[in-house]
Amino acid sequence: SLFAECHPWVPPQHYYEACIFDSRFIPNSGIECTSVQAYATLCSQEGFCVDWRRHTNGSCAPPHPNAPQNSSILVEGCFCPEGTTKYAPGYDVCVKTCGCVGPDNVPREFGEYFVFDCKDCVCLEGGSGIACQPKKCSREAPPTCMEDGTYLVTEVNPADTCCNISSCKCNASLCKNKAPSCPLGFEVNSKMVPGQCCPVYSCEPKRVCVHKNAEYQPGSPVYSSKCQDCVCTHEVNHSSQLNIISCTHVPCNVSCDPGFEPVEAPGECCRKCQQTHCIISIPGGQPVVLKPGDAESSPSNKCTFFSCMKLHNQLISSVSNITCPDFDPSSCVPGSITFMPDGCCRRCIPLNETRVPCSTIPIVKEISHAGCAKNVTTNYCSGSCQTFSMYSAKAQTLDHRCSCCKEGRTAELQVVLDCPNGGSLPHSYTHIETCTCQDSVCELPEAQRTRARRASPRLLGRA
Numbered sequence: 001s002l003f004a005e006c007h008p009w010v011p012p013q014h015y016y017e018a019c020i021f022d023s024r025f026i027p028n029s030g031i032e033c034t035s036v037q038a039y040a041t042l043c044s045q046e047g048f049c050v051d052w053r054r055h056t057n058g059s060c061a062p063p064h065p066n067a068p069q070n071s072s073i074l075v076e077g078c079f080c081p082e083g084t085t086k087y088a089p090g091y092d093v094c095v096k097t098c099g100c101v102g103p104d105n106v107p108r109e110f111g112e113y114f115v116f117d118c119k120d121c122v123c124l125e126g127g128s129g130i131a132c133q134p135k136k137c138s139r140e141a142p143p144t145c146m147e148d149g150t151y152l153v154t155e156v157n158p159a160d161t162c163c164n165i166s167s168c169k170c171n172a173s174l175c176k177n178k179a180p181s182c183p184l185g186f187e188v189n190s191k192m193v194p195g196q197c198c199p200v201y202s203c204e205p206k207r208v209c210v211h212k213n214a215e216y217q218p219g220s221p222v223y224s225s226k227c228q229d230c231v232c233t234h235e236v237n238h239s240s241q242l243n244i245i246s247c248t249h250v251p252c253n254v255s256c257d258p259g260f261e262p263v264e265a266p267g268e269c270c271r272k273c274q275q276t277h278c279i280i281s282i283p284g285g286q287p288v289v290l291k292p293g294d295a296e297s298s299p300s301n302k303c304t305f306f307s308c309m310k311l312h313n314q315l316i317s318s319v320s321n322i323t324c325p326d327f328d329p330s331s332c333v334p335g336s337i338t339f340m341p342d343g344c345c346r347r348c349i350p351l352n353e354t355r356v357p358c359s360t361i362p363i364v365k366e367i368s369h370a371g372c373a374k375n376v377t378t379n380y381c382s383g384s385c386q387t388f389s390m391y392s393a394k395a396q397t398l399d400h401r402c403s404c405c406k407e408g409r410t411a412e413l414q415v416v417l418d419c420p421n422g423g424s425l426p427h428s429y430t431h432i433e434t435c436t437c438q439d440s441v442c443e444l445p446e447a448q449r450t451r452a453r454r455a456s457p458r459l460l461g462r463a
Contacts, residue, residue: 003043003048009046022035102116102130142154149170150170185206208243335380349361369425374427
């Protein structure tokens with residue numbers, strides 16, 4: 001209770017009952033405030049001053065004091081602070097000195113200038129009241145709004161509400177620079193620049209992958225073709241500013257048999273095996289694989305040849321057997337038997353062959369030295385030269401001309417001989433490079449020369 005401290009000194013019961021009676025039987029008349037005011041007055045005389053009226057929500061207005069200012073009795077009401085006085089009856093204004101009080105109920109001293117209701121006013125001396133005249137505002141020319149998006153606005157000056165001020169205001173809807181249309185994978189980004197009305201637009205990357213007019217988030221699969229597994233990565237291509245699409249080929253396990261090779265198959269992801277070589281089976285051996293146009297002899301028989309050809313996109317293999325002519329080794333010059341280039345048939349230098357001119361004949365011979373040996377291919381000279389014997393009428397005797405097939409140019413060649421103990425031994429030998437016919441002295445055996453001398457007189461006598 002507001003008056004709890006006063007209750008022991010002034011019993012409140014009668015005043016409380018009177019207040020209840022007045023508020024019940026004479027409502028909204030304000031008379032109920034008299035009971036509370038009377039009790040508050042008694043409490044103030046006992047030294048308890050209670051500000052009870054502000055708790056009535058304005059129902060009990062404060063009274064005007066009747067006691068003189070110098071009274072020692074506590075009186076409820078409104079009073080000016082010490083050192084001030086009330087300006088005039090009807091004015092709830094306390095002033096230190098007499099002057100003017102304008103319509104704003106603010107006390108002014110004589111000669112004081114102030115602004116009220118957008119007028120310049122002054123408190124006149126001698127109690128002549130207040131004189132006012134319209135306030136003068138600046139007459140500056142309004143600015144010219146040249147920046148894009150700005151327009152001219154005239155409004156109350158915040159610093160001086162009595163005057164208007166013109167300024168350029170921003171309205172983004174008036175901006176001529178519109179947002180651009182960004183390519184796929186980019187989005188419009190607007191940025192306000194301090195001191196600038198219209199936003200600055202730019203196309204910023206969305207950090208996505210772009211493929212065939214579609215955007216893909218990082219980590220999502222990207223369909224490229226049925227032969228590739230693609231995914232959008234977090235890695236960025238610094239040139240295009242788009243995320244990179246990583247693709248791997250669909251796994252293929254193509255293992256082809258001999259004679260077959262993997263080739264591209266239209267419309268297929270993986271290559272398929274296609275026969276590109278002829279495959280010839282050999283009983284008891286490895287098959288022979290030949291590409292078209294090749295021929296090869298049998299590993300076990302040099303007279304059997306395998307060949308492969310391609311005809312109308314078909315691979316055709318064939319087997320050919322070479323039939324060699326009759327060969328008699330006894331009619332050959334010893335050591336001259338060799339194989340023909342095909343490795344099948346043999347050939348040699350026939351004995352008593354006079355039609356063959358003098359030339360080098362290759363022969364395989366064993367060269368040995370110090371117990372080490374090596375088979376090497378060397379040459380020997382063989383062939384016919386102009387050798388004859390005939391009677392010379394001028395010399396009246398037999399004229400002989402002997403020409404031998406001999407070495408013309410030789411060279412010292414080096415060969416590494418194989419030794420029985422597994423070692424090797426360098427050795428040099430004379431190799432015949434060319435053969436020529438060289439004249440030589442024709443001499444008969446001693447018995448034939450004696451018979452020739454005995455026969456000469458008879459021949460001369462017959463002549």
